[in-house]
Amino acid sequence: MKSFVEVPANSDFPIQNLPFGVFSTCENPTHRIGVAIGEQILDLSAVDDSIWAGIDANLPSAFKQPVLNDFMSMGRSVWSAVRKTLQDDLLAEGSSSQEKIAACLIPQATAKMHLPAKIGDYTDFYSSVHHATNVGIMFRGKFLL
Structure with missing residues (x-):
């Protein structure tokens, strides 16, 4: 699999590894969702909504959000369909969408990356007996029974 994007x-971001993230630029400080490829970011908020037809009706709206939460909540089947569309139809060498997609590419060097998700609830620090023991040692010191 090869991309028309150099x-x-x-690179850590060939067409086989397309990580999602949230970015902004000096020219456009709005936080938006993108996917890295090579030394570029494909601005998914700028991609023509019709490209996502047949995947999920809420997908265009999810890609216009300032965080990935809505997209993440859609589940693995949607994530897989989006990745397949990106690899096969949008970024593949010889893609019929090449001109439209090229206009949505942003150099990574001009982008500022942001926290990709809004964390709404408390995350349990005590994920194992080892964490609990280590925290106890930090507060009480190490002692033998």
């Missing part, structure tokens, strides 16, 4: 040989 991807350096040592």
Whole structure:
């Protein structure tokens, strides 16, 4: 699988690894969702909504949010369909959407990355007996019974 987007040989973001994130630029300080490829970010909020037809009716709206929460809540089947659409139809070498997609690419060097999700609830710190023991040692010190 090869992309029309130039991807350096040592890149962490070839077409096989398309990580989602939230970014902004000086020209457009709005936080928006994108996917990294090579040294570029594909601005998913700028991609033509019709590209997502047949995946999920709420997908265009989810990609216009300032965080990934709505997209993440759609589940694995939607995530997989989006990734397949990105790899096969949008970013693939010879894609019929190449001109439209090229207009939505932002150089990573000009982007500022942001926290990709809004965390709404408390996350339990005590995820194991080892964490609980270590926290206890930090407060009480180490002692033998």
